[in-house]
Amino acid sequence: MTEAQKARLAMRAGEWRGPTLFQVPGYVQANLVVLPKTDAYDFLVYCQRNPRPCPLIDVTDPGDPEPRLSAPGADLRTDLPRYAVYRNGVRCEDAHDIRDLWQDDSVGFLLGSSMTFDDALERAGVPKSKEVWVLDTHLQTVPSGKFRGPMVVTMRWMTPAQAVIACQLTGRFPFNHGAPIHLGDPAAIGVDLRRPLYGEPVQEIPEGVTPVFWACGVTPQRIALLTRPDLMITHAPGHAFVTDIKADQFCIP
Amino acid sequence: MTEAQKARLAMRAGEWRGPTLFQVPGYVQANLVVLPKTDAYDFLVYCQRNPRPCPLIDVTDPGDPEPRLSAPGADLRTDLPRYAVYRNGVRCEDAHDIRDLWQDDSVGFLLGSSMTFDDALERAGVPKSKEVWVLDTHLQTVPSGKFRGPMVVTMRWMTPAQAVIACQLTGRFPFNHGAPIHLGDPAAIGVDLRRPLYGEPVQEIPEGVTPVFWACGVTPQRIALLTRPDLMITHAPGHAFVTDIKADQFCIP
Numbered sequence: 001m002t003e004a005q006k007a008r009l010a011m012r013a014g015e016w017r018g019p020t021l022f023q024v025p026g027y028v029q030a031n032l033v034v035l036p037k038t039d040a041y042d043f044l045v046y047c048q049r050n051p052r053p054c055p056l057i058d059v060t061d062p063g064d065p066e067p068r069l070s071a072p073g074a075d076l077r078t079d080l081p082r083y084a085v086y087r088n089g090v091r092c093e094d095a096h097d098i099r100d101l102w103q104d105d106s107v108g109f110l111l112g113s114s115m116t117f118d119d120a121l122e123r124a125g126v127p128k129s130k131e132v133w134v135l136d137t138h139l140q141t142v143p144s145g146k147f148r149g150p151m152v153v154t155m156r157w158m159t160p161a162q163a164v165i166a167c168q169l170t171g172r173f174p175f176n177h178g179a180p181i182h183l184g185d186p187a188a189i190g191v192d193l194r195r196p197l198y199g200e201p202v203q204e205i206p207e208g209v210t211p212v213f214w215a216c217g218v219t220p221q222r223i224a225l226l227t228r229p230d231l232m233i234t235h236a237p238g239h240a241f242v243t244d245i246k247a248d249q250f251c252i253p
Numbered sequence: 254m255t256e257a258q259k260a261r262l263a264m265r266a267g268e269w270r271g272p273t274l275f276q277v278p279g280y281v282q283a284n285l286v287v288l289p290k291t292d293a294y295d296f297l298v299y300c301q302r303n304p305r306p307c308p309l310i311d312v313t314d315p316g317d318p319e320p321r322l323s324a325p326g327a328d329l330r331t332d333l334p335r336y337a338v339y340r341n342g343v344r345c346e347d348a349h350d351i352r353d354l355w356q357d358d359s360v361g362f363l364l365g366s367s368m369t370f371d372d373a374l375e376r377a378g379v380p381k382s383k384e385v386w387v388l389d390t391h392l393q394t395v396p397s398g399k400f401r402g403p404m405v406v407t408m409r410w411m412t413p414a415q416a417v418i419a420c421q422l423t424g425r426f427p428f429n430h431g432a433p434i435h436l437g438d439p440a441a442i443g444v445d446l447r448r449p450l451y452g453e454p455v456q457e458i459p460e461g462v463t464p465v466f467w468a469c470g471v472t473p474q475r476i477a478l479l480t481r482p483d484l485m486i487t488h489a490p491g492h493a494f495v496t497d498i499k500a501d502q503f504c505i506p
Contacts, residue, residue, distance in 0.1 A: 040294065041294045044294070
């Protein structure tokens with residue numbers, strides 16, 4: 001049994017309810033979005049039009065909770081450590097199991113997460129950031145139907161030399177947000193470091209480091225706040241789905 | 254006006270009805286598939302599950318013939334040199350204009366074409382193949398709804414040194430089929446060189462060269478033969494849509 005399978009079984013058994021950040025290194029982690037079939041077409045087109053924040057790794061058949069391409073045998077209703085439930089665009093309860101909420105027409109979307117390349121960066125000589133911030137921007141995504149709104153980004157501190165390595169290396173992971181979308185001045189993309197969505201507020205950028213920004217899979221969650229689908233389920237931030245795909249593989253499938 | 258825009262206007266005016274292979278270098282060329290909205294969801298998922306043969310560059314809104322991301326102002330009904338019309342999975346008439354066939358619920362899909370990287374290969378020291386063959390394989394694609402069937406590939410002859418360059422270089426074009434899916438023995442992927450779909454039949458592989466194979470955007474056309482949609486329109490083989498996207502750009506959009 002692989003480390004990815006072991007992790008998922010521990011989550012299914014309720015023994016693992018914490019974050020997946022920096023856990024199960026070497027395996028592609030994915031953000032989860034569950035929508036009814038009626039919303040799925042527009043969302044698919046939205047992902048196609050915005051591959052940087054929404055790189056699709058797997059789309060399940062309606063009603064089928066098994067991600068057959070990325071983790072055969074897994075169950076998207078039980079195999080994540082923590083879920084966030086949105087009703088009419090408002091985040092309501094969190095859950096550790098969504099079997100009660102899964103419908104006959106539920107479609108599960110798995111989107112590559114930037115958590116995936118943190119391990120590859122470390123092997124390339126770029127130490128893990130102590131913190132990974134998640135921030136709103138003023139960059140608009142390309143709309144599809146009712147799905148529209150600004151892009152969310154992750155931010156890491158790096159020295160300029162590390163940033164150069166990161167541009168080369170993460171470009172090789174197109175299914176995990178790819179290369180940075182910005183580096184340097186946060187204000188240029190409308191980022192306010194004092195108001196992160198996740199992470200500690202930052203008053204000042206430390207000397208000698210450059211903020212480096214990647215498109216973030218939290219974007220569709222923010223979009224949900226604006227488009228108010230009746231029911232939308234996602235992973236809880238930082239609590240991603242661990243696939244069987246090796247992060248160093250160049251193509252999926 | 255760019256060379257891409259000039260080319261499309263010449264096609265719209267009926268002055269350009271020939272192939273686009275090796276024409277308008279530097280611009281991403283795309284395969285076209287037009288389907289009714291009712292088939293579009295399964296086809297979108299099919300493309301997501303098979304990104305090597307079906308790398309989606311642009312999906313139009315239902316009824317709208319303008320590819321807003323890849324060629325704003327263009328018209329998919331008139332701006333290709335030649336179209337192939339399939340009825341119930343059978344290739345019927347060819348056309349130079351599909352305004353009469355375009356419906357209120359028509360959706361245009363543009364899929365990156367391997368023609369795009371031929372120019373980049375030449376700049377990297379790999380001369381253009383005199384011929385590019387299109388061939389059936391026994392590799393099965395991942396199904397979605399009624400869309401299922403074997404993958405079609407393109408084949409180019411290269412020296413081993415050129416093949417090494419090609420693997421590195423085309424991997425940088427994930428929206429144009431990316432790296433090769435195979436090199437060497439054609440039989441290993443079920444290819445019969447004596448029976449190409451396009452190109453002259455080959456009796457013997459010349460000495461000193463290796464066949465190199467890429468997933469091909471003709472795959473969805475072959476799938477149409479098997480799944481028999483009422484009406485499906487594609488570009489005629491070799492007569493692709495010329496987008497405004499520069500082939501050397503790393504990301505779309």
